[in-house]
Amino acid sequence: MHALEKQVLALAGLFQAVSSVKRLAWEGQQDTESVTALLNSVLFLDAPDVETIYGGVNGVSQGLNMLSQTVGNRASTTDREVIQYAYTIMLLEKKLSKSPVMLKEIGTRIEALKQQMAVYEYTVTDENVIAKMADIYFSTVSKLQPKVMVKGEHLHLQNTQNVHLIRALLLAAMRSAILWRQLGGSRLGLLFKRKKLLQAVQSLQKRCL
Numbered sequence: 213m214h215a216l217e218k219q220v221l222a223l224a225g226l227f228q229a230v231s232s233v234k235r236l237a238w239e240g241q242q243d244t245e246s247v248t249a250l251l252n253s254v255l256f257l258d259a260p261d262v263e264t265i266y267g268g269v270n271g272v273s274q275g276l277n278m279l280s281q282t283v284g285n286r287a288s289t290t291d292r293e294v295i296q297y298a299y300t301i302m303l304l305e306k307k308l309s310k311s312p313v314m315l316k317e318i319g320t321r322i323e324a325l326k327q328q329m330a331v332y333e334y335t336v337t338d339e340n341v342i343a344k345m346a347d348i349y350f351s352t353v354s355k356l357q358p359k360v361m362v363k364g365e366h367l368h369l370q371n372t373q374n375v376h377l378i379r380a381l382l383l384a385a386m387r388s389a390i391l392w393r394q395l396g397g398s399r400l401g402l403l404f405k406r407k408k409l410l411q412a413v414q415s416l417q418k419r420c421l
Contacts, residue, residue: 213261213262213263214412215395215396216405216408216409216412217412217415217416218262218395219392219395219396219397219401219412220276220279220409220412220413220416221262221263221266221269221272221416222262222388222389222391222392222395222397223275223279223388223392223397224272224275224276224278224279224388224413224416225250225253225265225266225271225272225275225384225385225387225388225391226275226298226301226302226385226388226389226392227275227278227279227282227294227298228246228249228250228272228274228275228278229250229275229381229382229384229385229388230294230297230298230301230381230382230385231274231275231278231294232246232247232250232381233297233362233378233381233382233385234293234294234297234362234364236364236368236374236377236378236381237362237363237364237365237368237369237374237378238363238364238365238368239365239368240365240367240368240371240374242377243274244337246271246274247337247377247381248336248337249266249267249271249272250266250271250381250384251336251337251341251342251345251380251381251384252265252266252267252271252336253265253266253271253384253387253388254322254345254380254383254384254387255322255325255326255329255336257319257322257323262391262395265391269416269419269420270420273417273420276413276416276417276420277417278291278294279409279413280410280413280414280417282295283402283406283409283410283413284410293363297360297362297385298385300358300359300360301360301382301385301386301389302389302399303358304353304356304358304360304386304389305386305389305390305393306393307356307357308353308356308386308390309390309393311356314352314353317352318348318352318353321344321348322348325341325344325345325348328344329341339373339376342373342376342377342380343376345376345379345380345383345384346375346376346377346378346379346380346383347379348383349379349380349382349383349386350379353382353383353386354379354382360382362378
């Protein structure tokens with residue numbers, strides 16, 4: 213897998229996470245496989261390769277589809293909300309990268325969560341694991357500006373489990389944004405390498421089952 217494909221995989225993780233946030237906020241629904249892959253990505257701090265972080269290319273197939281539409285200028289009006297979330301996460305990632313103390317706190321708390329999961333044999337979709345991920349996001353990233361202002365149906369946004377999952381997914385989105393930047397991704401690259409990005413997206417899509 214070449215460098216641009218690795219960037220695209222991380223970017224797909226970001227888009228899939230914020231797309232899941234939007235769906236949960238408006239519909240109160242989630243895709244279990246997609247969400248599981250995203251939450252697992254938070255725990256992989258020292259993975260041997262990008263694919264492992266998402267459990268393979270299939271783990272972010274929905275994100276790749278959305279990227280294909282976005283980069284190919286086929287995004288619908290409703291997708292603009294997802295794009296805005298992704299852009300805000302990118303801005304927050306830049307702020308977070310300048311806060312080593314906060315980055316260390318996030319890493320320490322994720323490692324502690326992994327230890328608890330091992331001891332109590334929790335899975336990444338257990339409610340208490342999601343709640344802890346949500347708290348990590350709420351007590352760190354959400355203190356930065358600009359805030360991710362999630363829109364949706366009041367009924368779904370008042371549901372505690374939904375709120376926890378939305379925050380956990382935003383933490384997963386941040387994980388992907390950090391990875392994307394580490395792999396050489398940049399907002400300028402998104403503007404000036406659209407053709408190459410689209411080719412990389414399509415190449416990865418062919419590998420999805």
